[in-house]
Amino acid sequence: MEKLNSRSAHQDGERRQGVTDRQRRGQRRDTTTSQDGDIESGEELSSLIPIDSNKHQKQQQKKNKDSNRDVASKETSLFVGPSATNSPADKSKNKGGRGSKKQVFESYMTSEEVSHGLKRGELIQGQLRINPKKYHEAFIPSPDDTRDIFLDGIVARNRALNGDIVVVQVLPQEQWKVVRSDTECEGASESETQREHVAQTMQKKTDLPQCSDQDEPISKFQKSTLTDTGTVVYIVEKKHSRAATGFLKFLPEKPFAMFSPMDHRVPRINVPLVDCPEDFSSRPGDYTNTLFICRITNWAADSNFAEGRLAKTLGQAGEIEPETEGILTEYDVDFSEFSDEVLDCLPKNLPWTIPPEEMSKRRDLRKECIFTIDPATARDLDDALSCKQLPDGNFEVGVHIADVSYFVEEGNALDAIASQRATSVYLVQKVIPMLPRLLCEELCSLNPLTDRLTFSVIWKITPEGKILSEWFGRSVIRSCVKLSYDHAQSMIEDPEKMFSAEELPPVDPVHPIDEIHQAVLNLHSIAKNLRAQRFSGGALRLDQLKLSFTLDKETMMPQGCYIYQYRDSNKLVEEFMLLANIATAHHIHRKFPELALLRRHPPPKAKMVDELQELCDQLGIKIDLSSAGTLHKSLNTALGDDKYSSARKEVLTHMCSRPMQMALYFCTGVLKNEQLFKHYALNVPLYTHFTSPIRRYADIIVHRLLASSLRLSTKEVEKQASHCNDKKTMSKRVQELSSELFFGVFVKECGPLDSEAMVMGVLDQSFDVLVLRYGVQKRIYCKVSCGSLHLQGTVGKKSELTLLWTPEDLEEPPTEQVISVFTLVEVQLKADNAPMKYSAVLKRPDNLEKTHSCVCKQQSIHY
Numbered sequence: 001m002e003k004l005n006s007r008s009a010h011q012d013g014e015r016r017q018g019v020t021d022r023q024r025r026g027q028r029r030d031t032t033t034s035q036d037g038d039i040e041s042g043e044e045l046s047s048l049i050p051i052d053s054n055k056h057q058k059q060q061q062k063k064n065k066d067s068n069r070d071v072a073s074k075e076t077s078l079f080v081g082p083s084a085t086n087s088p089a090d091k092s093k094n095k096g097g098r099g100s101k102k103q104v105f106e107s108y109m110t111s112e113e114v115s116h117g118l119k120r121g122e123l124i125q126g127q128l129r130i131n132p133k134k135y136h137e138a139f140i141p142s143p144d145d146t147r148d149i150f151l152d153g154i155v156a157r158n159r160a161l162n163g164d165i166v167v168v169q170v171l172p173q174e175q176w177k178v179v180r181s182d183t184e185c186e187g188a189s190e191s192e193t194q195r196e197h198v199a200q201t202m203q204k205k206t207d208l209p210q211c212s213d214q215d216e217p218i219s220k221f222q223k224s225t226l227t228d229t230g231t232v233v234y235i236v237e238k239k240h241s242r243a244a245t246g247f248l249k250f251l252p253e254k255p256f257a258m259f260s261p262m263d264h265r266v267p268r269i270n271v272p273l274v275d276c277p278e279d280f281s282s283r284p285g286d287y288t289n290t291l292f293i294c295r296i297t298n299w300a301a302d303s304n305f306a307e308g309r310l311a312k313t314l315g316q317a318g319e320i321e322p323e324t325e326g327i328l329t330e331y332d333v334d335f336s337e338f339s340d341e342v343l344d345c346l347p348k349n350l351p352w353t354i355p356p357e358e359m360s361k362r363r364d365l366r367k368e369c370i371f372t373i374d375p376a377t378a379r380d381l382d383d384a385l386s387c388k389q390l391p392d393g394n395f396e397v398g399v400h401i402a403d404v405s406y407f408v409e410e411g412n413a414l415d416a417i418a419s420q421r422a423t424s425v426y427l428v429q430k431v432i433p434m435l436p437r438l439l440c441e442e443l444c445s446l447n448p449l450t451d452r453l454t455f456s457v458i459w460k461i462t463p464e465g466k467i468l469s470e471w472f473g474r475s476v477i478r479s480c481v482k483l484s485y486d487h488a489q490s491m492i493e494d495p496e497k498m499f500s501a502e503e504l505p506p507v508d509p510v511h512p513i514d515e516i517h518q519a520v521l522n523l524h525s526i527a528k529n530l531r532a533q534r535f536s537g538g539a540l541r542l543d544q545l546k547l548s549f550t551l552d553k554e555t556m557m558p559q560g561c562y563i564y565q566y567r568d569s570n571k572l573v574e575e576f577m578l579l580a581n582i583a584t585a586h587h588i589h590r591k592f593p594e595l596a597l598l599r600r601h602p603p604p605k606a607k608m609v610d611e612l613q614e615l616c617d618q619l620g621i622k623i624d625l626s627s628a629g630t631l632h633k634s635l636n637t638a639l640g641d642d643k644y645s646s647a648r649k650e651v652l653t654h655m656c657s658r659p660m661q662m663a664l665y666f667c668t669g670v671l672k673n674e675q676l677f678k679h680y681a682l683n684v685p686l687y688t689h690f691t692s693p694i695r696r697y698a699d700i701i702v703h704r705l706l707a708s709s710l711r712l713s714t715k716e717v718e719k720q721a722s723h724c725n726d727k728k729t730m731s732k733r734v735q736e737l738s739s740e741l742f743f744g745v746f747v748k749e750c751g752p753l754d755s756e757a758m759v760m761g762v763l764d765q766s767f768d769v770l771v772l773r774y775g776v777q778k779r780i781y782c783k784v785s786c787g788s789l790h791l792q793g794t795v796g797k798k799s800e801l802t803l804l805w806t807p808e809d810l811e812e813p814p815t816e817q818v819i820s821v822f823t824l825v826e827v828q829l830k831a832d833n834a835p836m837k838y839s840a841v842l843k844r845p846d847n848l849e850k851t852h853s854c855v856c857k858q859q860s861i862h863y
Contacts, residue, residue, distance in 0.1 A: 124149060125167050128140055130161070137151070138162075149228045150227040158233070171230055177226075178226055245327070256273055259292065259308065269308040292313055338417065363476070366451060382693065386400065402452065418700065421727070428741075446477065451476055452476070455706060480510065481511075492520065499517060537683060585687050599665050600677050603680045608659035670718045698720075744837060745836065748838070751830055757840070765781065767780055
């Protein structure tokens with residue numbers, strides 16, 4: 001933890017995190033669309049983008065005299081100084097430089113004052129969340145986690161950045177602010193300021209009538225609430241990396257350049273000219289589209305601008321590799337090569353074989369029919385399965401996990417880098433591994449026809465899924481085949497087929513193909529029973545559409561994209577991984593009640609659940625949000641199977657994911673109330689991560705607990721758990737940004753793309769949609785897409801827009817289109833002029849009269 005006193009709190013002790021939607025020209029950040037590869041039945045589906053988003057109040061933008069490319073300067077001029085309600089000091093912010101010497105930010109309290117204030121309950125500590133769509137808004141959770149404390153404007157944040165652990169002083173109630181809830185529209189990512197600029201500068205289409213530039217009133221479905229409001233008085237830990245990707249702007253007669261981050265939650269930064277390219281001052285126009293990485297070194301209390309140093313020139317905005325490197329750097333992902341000191345920890349004698357003395361300590365399972373089921377492209381094979389029918393009709397089922405802890409000795413250089421990285425990071429085009437590839441892809445990976453060290457959990461289990469006995473221990477296996485999900489799915493779908501050797505990867509001749517086929521079928525049968533029992537017992541799974549890509553093997557550019565299909569073969573593996581994780585959690589908690597590293601999933605935010613319930617009630621949707629089980633049942637039984645109902649279920653799933661909280665690693669010795677150990681989505685009292693030690697450091701700690709070899713204290717386990725939480729959060733966001741980056745390139749190269757979409761939320765002159773063909777969320781601006789519009793009366797959160805389209809034949813009456821939640825529309829995704837950026841435009845309803853009339857008819861049923 002980086003402890004900061006009142007003198008040093010504003011100095012930069014660089015760490016991590018930090019970026020999403022705020023952009024300039026090279027804008028690439030959009031909504032979260034993909035989900036983590038972990039299979040925890042919905043625990044990871046809470047959006048990383050802050051949920052507290054209210055309708056962006058339109059602000060006046062001064063026209064920048066400095067040219068065409070500084071779109072962001074209009075937006076960042078709103079950001080880098082305090083909001084108009086906070087301080088007059090921001091009048092100097094557009095003049096460049098440090099601005100006036102008048103104090104802009106309050107001085108930080110001393111550590112002693114903070115300590116006393118926290119003890120007396122006068123101050124509140126929490127993690128800062130800055131709204132990526134409206135960067136003048138920020139929040140920290142209240143101590144009881146039932147509500148949020150609102151921080152209004154940049155001055156109130158007092159130089160803290162997104163993700164920082166801060167201490168906040170709540171203002172007197174007469175200074176509290178009314179915060180409007182806009183949770184239905186959280187999906188869109190572009191700032192209203194930015195999109196208004198686009199709307200005003202885009203050439204109007206000839207078939208669209210002119211629109212008024214006046215904003216309509218805020219939609220009444222946005223629930224206004226008087227919210228506790230406060231200011232930051234101390235930064236406990238700078239978790240934000242203090243690094244940002246952005247562009248340089250030349251300032252005549254200044255000894256520094258202005259760095260404008262693409263993430264507008266980060267301030268503009270003064271950078272010494274000596275850091276800039278040699279010819280930057282003489283030829284600044286050459287660098288208009290060049291991406292740079294800048295690190296904040298200081299942010300003085302008397303300046304609207306931070307100070308920083310250029311770390312690297314990335315390359316041209318819009319190119320995948322520079323953009324990817326920028327994302328990794330901003331989120332503090334270590335993608336450097338492993339040092340010689342780390343590599344020296346690896347086995348030297350290759351090819352490596354298991355030492356005889358190690359073999360004698362383990363259960364030898366090499367003759368068993370054990371196999372892996374993974375994505376076809378996977379190279380780090382963590383887990384294998386086995387299933388043998390017993391004479392009494394029951395089954396011996398095994399889950400066998402790579403014994404990474406054998407190769408990663410606690411306390412050495414390899415362990416240090418693994419604990420620091422904490423997770424592998426999966427990008428569209430590559431993986432940033434937690435461990436050196438010799439371990440990830442060879443010595444630890446459960447490759448076929450090779451002896452490998454494992455940790456196994458083996459059950460005696462009935463065909464119905466009842467566990468009769470359980471064994472944990474270290475083992476040795478020899479996988480007989482590397483099956484892909486497609487191979488396993490084919491076996492499940494065609495149980496009578498005799499598969500030939502040519503249809504499968506190389507198979508160990510000791511085990512006939514039909515033996516492997518039968519094992520897959522038996523596992524599938526048991527998994528179906530386990531799954532049915534889980535959901536009847538109150539578990540929840542929120543499946544969101546996940547976009548996958550096909551890449552050119554040479555250029556690694558996207559050739560196509562598709563929605564990933566989650567099938568029975570995926571479910572088979574998921575059930576037994578969940579079973580192993582749950583069994584392991586109980587095992588280590590019994591053995592080490594004060595030291596176990598578990599994973600808890602808190603229930604969703606009560607306030608947001610209440611608001612969602614109110615919205616669903618007003619929309620005529622019968623959904624029960626009282627528990628994980630009732631929510632799952634509602635989503636899977638209350639809706640029909642037709643195309644419209646399927647789309648509506650996708651939108652509802654997105655809505656229901658927003659109140660969900662992230663699951664967290666923790667040490668049982670720190671959290672005394674065992675009721676808080678519970679995993680909400682899985683509806684189990686204890687859960688942990690055991691099954692992916694190649695890519696998750698938390699699993700390595702769990703393996704050491706299983707082996708009774710962990711030498712850490714409770715405090716040290718909790719510290720590592722917190723670090724794993726941070727790294728997992730950032731890894732997830734980097735994965736999403738990588739997907740958005742590639743989809744932006746795909747739209748540019750292959751667009752425009754047409755798709756059906758369903759409305760998720762309605763604002764005053766825009767609405768959010770889920771683009772069903774691609775699983776992305778976009779905001780559609782009526783000023784850009786269509787003609788005159790009228791906001792109809794609203795009741796509570798229910799809101800609709802009536803759009804009037806000018807007909808091609810002027811003698812015909814205008815086409816009327818009603819937009820409300822769950823309306824099906826046709827949209828077109830088109831590349832913007834900005835690199836990696838694309839917009840969604842509403843298509844004319846008369847292009848699809850049947851669909852339009854059908855949607856209206858269906859809406860009348862639900863309303």
